[in-house]
Amino acid sequence: MKYLDKIGFYHYYRRGGKRWPLKGEPGSRGFLEDWRIAEAEYLGTTPFGVKESFNEIADRYLVSPEFNDLGAGTQKNYRVYIKQLRRDFGPSPIGDIKRKHIRAYRDGIAERKGAANQSVRVMMALMAWAIDADLIEINPAANIK
Incomplete structure (x- = not known):
């Protein structure tokens, strides 16, 4: 796929003798996401929620001091x-999980109201931990009713 803007220019993130193609118009969502990923790769870090899957975050949460402090x-x-949530969200990058996905999951198990509500509470706790660990910026499970 070629990454051309409306005028036909290619845009790249260039650092350290490498270049990463950037999709779309400068300032567009795809462009900014590619910029963030390229910069993180250059710096040797992981951008917020881009690469780590729900499974990886859940594994880290389950061995965290915050989890171990629970009864x-x-x-x-x-x-x-978390085992149930892994079935639906497991391989998904943590940054791609949105409120609409959590609501759809909750609505899919709505016949078991207690399980649906508890699933959202557990997801909210896990996402709150991910915010504290600087893995995501916003808790998509917060205030889902």
Whole structure:
């Protein structure tokens, strides 16, 4: 795929003798996302939620001090719901999970109202931890009713 703007110019992120193609018009969502990814690769960091999957974040959360501070019963409960959430969100990049996806998941198991609500609460706790770990910027599960 060629990355041309309306005028026919190619745009690249160039640093350290390497270049990364940037999609679309400067300032567009795709352009900015590609810029963020290229800069993170150059700096050797991971941009917010771009590469890490839900599974990877869940694994990190389950060994975190915040999770270990929870009571044994709460930990057991969270593990059950995280296992269920992995089925739908597992390979998804954490930054791609939006409110609409969490609502759709909740609505898909709405016949079990308690399970639906608890799934959202567990997702909200996991995403809050991801914010504190500087993995995402916004909690997509916050205030879902």
